[in-house]
Amino acid sequence: MEKRTRIDQVLATKPIGEIITVKGWVRSFRNNQFIAVNDGSDFDSLQIVINRESLSSDTLKKIHPGAAVGAKGTLTESQGRGQAVELKADELIVYGEADPETYPIQPKKHTKEFLRENAHLRFRTNTFGAIFRIRHELSYAIHKFFHERKFYYLHSPIITASDAEGAGEMFRVTTLDPNNPPLTTDGQVDLKKDFFGRETNLTVSGQLEAELAALALGQVYTFGPTFRAENSHTSRHLAEFWMVEPEVAFNDINDNMDLAEDMLKYLINYVLEHCRKDLQFLHNAAEKEDSQKPKNQRPDMGLIDRLEFCLEQDFARITYTEAIDILMNSKPNKKKKFNYVIEGWGADLQSEHERYLVEKHFKKPVILYNYPKDIKSFYMKVNDDNKTVRAMDILFPGIGEIIGGSEREENLDVLKSRMKEMNIPMEELYWYLDIRKYGSCPHSGYGLGFERMVQFVTGMSNIRDVIPFPRTPGNASF
């Protein structure tokens, strides 16, 4: 059969009267005559009208949801409802069948959990087709945003001997035989004999390496996988996830907030412009699902409204100190409705506090900055008060923290004393100190949890539904 025309092209250009060939997978087969064929290029399927006379009964028997087919014929205006055009097929090939007795993805409602267990097939559903097309557009928009602003994409290392956060639970990477490792004279596993001659782990962040590049190339960003070996079984955590980490020389904390807000709005705007059909489907599906919930649990806004709303708002920008004031004076704190009641300055904010600020108090995205230094990382720039650091977190409705960043400590002596205080090994990070020793300058950056962003845009409540093959404790399938 001839080369195929993609169905998105057919639906967009509607070449009525032309003979075309399409190929894809059967979504439904009605009245022994109408096949909805989807090839992944568009949310919508193309209706194929078959000529039963010209098809062998053998071929007819093979047409079931999930089967791969090719059809050649004339594109015509559709008489039926629900589509503008349809293909009157003169030829039909079934490339691969899908036995209706065993094929798991039938045209009916499946639970998300069932589809997670069949993640190799869930791309074939409306919901996951939409999600993974949107994930693509968001990825592309990230590259486009930074490229337009003359940032360079940096591939920071995945296997690393350092722990950027100084605290993460990490995966070890090794080639030693676990059952028969080489030992040192005192009976410990001899890591010098491992592949890299030392202990290595999977990266928890590309930030430190991005700083090295930023202090030469000016503006860089990473977009790569990062890992946390946390044993959390929540709908918010993955062991393997993708992070976007820009780093900019000569930017201070305010420039950093501007860049982050610009980026988030650019991304939201991009998907609103480029993923309308997929978003509308997810919007409608969420609306239907929400209508089943008790009134007080229904969201104030639909999915698309929420995206448009974020686009129109200036994000609130308040210091940590101001946030503590607001929270101390809030009803849930006074009535001890929070699980963690805020007692005063210095408290670490929990998800419930962040959500209160975003969803109840400001009712829009919030940037919190200038956090107490004791609850933040060693590399964040200490303010003149010597109590706070130039950290910033961006909080989104329904998601909580979507971005965390800071101006970096560029003063070698201050950085060293912070590392000492926090027991960060200096010898191992000599290269990080070197860029403060030679040509240091103010610089800032942040990390965007990419899956959190996809969650926000698609409205998915479980993070396992926005990455193709989620890795979580006990699960590395596919």
Next chain:
Amino acid sequence: MEKRTRIDQVLATKPIGEIITVKGWVRSFRNNQFIAVNDGSDFDSLQIVINRESLSSDTLKKIHPGAAVGAKGTLTESQGRGQAVELKADELIVYGEADPETYPIQPKKHTKEFLRENAHLRFRTNTFGAIFRIRHELSYAIHKFFHERKFYYLHSPIITASDAEGAGEMFRVTTLDPNNPPLTTDGQVDLKKDFFGRETNLTVSGQLEAELAALALGQVYTFGPTFRAENSHTSRHLAEFWMVEPEVAFNDINDNMDLAEDMLKYLINYVLEHCRKDLQFLHNAAEKEDSQKPKNQRPDMGLIDRLEFCLEQDFARITYTEAIDILMNSKPNKKKKFNYVIEGWGADLQSEHERYLVEKHFKKPVILYNYPKDIKSFYMKVNDDNKTVRAMDILFPGIGEIIGGSEREENLDVLKSRMKEMNIPMEELYWYLDIRKYGSCPHSGYGLGFERMVQFVTGMSNIRDVIPFPRTPGNASF
């Protein structure tokens, strides 16, 4: 000091007479008056002319190569040679010094090996600035190429329980304490107690997962890190490298060759159009280096000429069988000059044979296809001759294999018997078999070793010089 204007903007728009601020790193300081400042946005530096009267001697003393500075003043036409404009600075700030006694990157020629040991600072040199800007443009061009053709970017998993090639030497990923692992009753390490409840490894390829997505979304590509735990200390191998793997439903081996050739030409054309200054520098540097070599070791073409040449040629496309004929009849084979003399059909081609075909016989890129099935992977489509598979390799001058791909075996029974023959565990790959069971169709894809591509475009002979922080046996620094 005010926000900076990027130097590439200053050089491109030349706003003579305007007061501007630039920030960057000193490349050189001549006559106590002329500072070449580079901010990474452009290969070229901007000449800053300082007003010595207005600067304290303390500030003057801090100006050395590598120091971070900011300068504000009026842009004027330059009287000197070598630049069109210069900045007459009224203000100058030194953000961070670079002690000339200890700063490793002095304005002189450093060996590549020295710069590898100082990979955290090598971004600050002309050569590595150029390489990593080109690496960025190539990455962007890859996303742009596939996006324009409606491919979706797929994030295939990094931690995996499967071995796509059925043969790779892999890194294990674990959270078990190597010195005190949990044991089963028969004394072996109990992998059920590991983080994922089983043995897991770092991926060697995203292909199998890309196939799952392609058979629903139509056309996808991966662009992510992949890993080989091979103990090779060559200039051609990395333990961690980036791969680009498109996968297309309904494409056969010929479509696959077309796509790969189109992509390679698109990428080469993109860098020729977007990286001219950086390429010219690398071209000139290579020319100078080559001129030191004996005549018979000098390349026929300069770097840019080689890129343009590849663009103009149709790649030669020959079967493996034809290649064997050519090689058997070649001078080096007859005179036993090859290290591995080709004895007949079935031989695995070595790098020396590939280079002969590309550099001596065809003198252009070559696509070899239809290889003996016994030397290729289980998932490649078996031809009707039952002797060969629809594999293809693209061979480039100076690089050798840059792309490897195939049409995939879409017939469930043939695939199963191939897996059996080659001892590939079927139970573990049930999901891979499922997509042949349900809605199977012809499909094809390939893998591009991204660093090989960057090598070809930049002319770097050592692969460690085209990735920011190379991982090789014994080396996971930075």
